[in-house]
Amino acid sequence: MAKSKGARIVITLECSNKSVDISQKRxxxxxxxxxxxxxxxxxxxxxxxxxxxxxxxxxxxKEIK
Incomplete structure (x- = not known):
């Protein structure tokens, strides 16, 4: 028998801070x-x-696709 799709899914979170200068980044x-x-x-x-x-x-x- 096939299992039904569960309620829990894997998601990816990505940093939304895009305005940081390269000099400030590691x-x-x-x-x-x-x-x-x-x-x-x-x-x-x-x-x-x-x-x-x-x-x-x-x-x-923020969650991305």
Whole structure:
């Protein structure tokens, strides 16, 4: 028998702070976190405040596709 699709899905969070100068960054590139969310409890996109090593500060991370 096939299992039904669960409520938990894997999502990717990306740093939304794009206006940081290269001189202030530690290294070039975009930093991403991977986490899970419950599709039934949070149907919208998630925004979490986490540490970004590229910006060297806490930034808002937004859910991407």
């Amino acid at each position: 290294k070039a590139g975009v930093f991403r976190y991977t986490t899970t969310k419950n599709r039934r409890n949070t149907p919208g996109r998630i925004e979490l405040k986490k540490f970004c090593p590229n910006c060297n500060s806490h930034c808002v991370f």
